[in-house]
Ligand SMILES: *[C@@H]1O[C@H](CO)[C@@H](O)[C@H](O)[C@H]1NC(C)=O
């Protein structure tokens with residue numbers, strides 16, 4: 098009985114043990130399975146993470162590139178903005194310069210429809226670039242530097258450089274004699290014309306007529322001849338006349354002339370003439386009797402009397 102009981106007990110125990118073992122075994126497998134599944138999940142997640150990370154890196158690179166592009170675009174725009182601002186400032190400055198009221202400008206423009214008389218006129222006439230300009234001055238054309246970056250009120254807006262040597266007509270002459278002049282108080286004519294630009298010198302009448310108001314220069318050199326022999330003093334005086342009034346004289350005297358004696362006379366002058374004023378030379382005095390006169394030689398290339406003159410500076414006042 099006891100044996101049977103113990104066998105039974107054994108049997109129960111074995112059964113219990115088996116079932117427990119079976120149960121234990123199934124739990125391990127399940128766990129293993131779950132572990133496997135978990136591992137799979139983890140691996141999947143890891144792959145997804147890696148993919149995400151790759152995506153991330155790509156996105157970051159794209160973003161960085163976009164940032165760089167944006168930055169350079171911003172810089173370009175900043176530069177453009179600075180340029181536009183300076184252009185605007187220049188325009189505003191010009192506006193300020195031009196803003197001597199529209200009416201004032203219109204008046205000035207009307208006044209300078211012909212010839213500019215100041216840098217303001219030059220500006221009114223449309224010039225905007227600073228530089229050297231010619232303007233009409235009081236008596237001559239003036240060369241000025243116009244600084245259009247300054248306002249018209251600024252003393253350096255217009256700076257005078259000097260006058261421009263502008264003449265409405267060129268006037269130069271140089272004439273000579275090839276024959277003696279033996280009469281007093283009549284204009285000395287000249288026979289040989291070297292230069293007579295402008296034609297102001299009339300050789301036949303001996304008179305120069307100023308074509309324009311201005312400053313003229315004249316020079317005369319002459320040959321006085323004394324026929325000897327004579328013991329008393331002999332003289333020749335040539336005078337320059339300006340509309341009939343004496344400007345000055347050139348005189349030479351000799352005494353105890355043995356034979357034929359020659360003597361030099363010379364005279365220079367610088368005169369302010371009006372248009373139409375006349376200048377000529379004449380013998381103002383000479384010893385009578387044909388013993389003293391202005392001598393010249395008809396032989397070629399022997400010229401002893403010279404009269405030259407030119408317009409140094411024309412006075413343009415009132416002409417324009
Ligand atoms: C021109 O004349 C005016 C008025 O007489 C005078 O104020 C000015 O200084 C003169 N200009 C020159 C360059 O001589």
Ligand SMILES: *[C@@H]1O[C@H](CO)[C@@H](O)[C@H](O)[C@H]1NC(C)=O
Nearest residue numbers: 275276288289290394395396
């Ligand atoms: C003087 O010069 C003029 C012009 O050259 C000439 O016609 C004339 O014959 C000359 N007179 C004499 C005297 O040589």
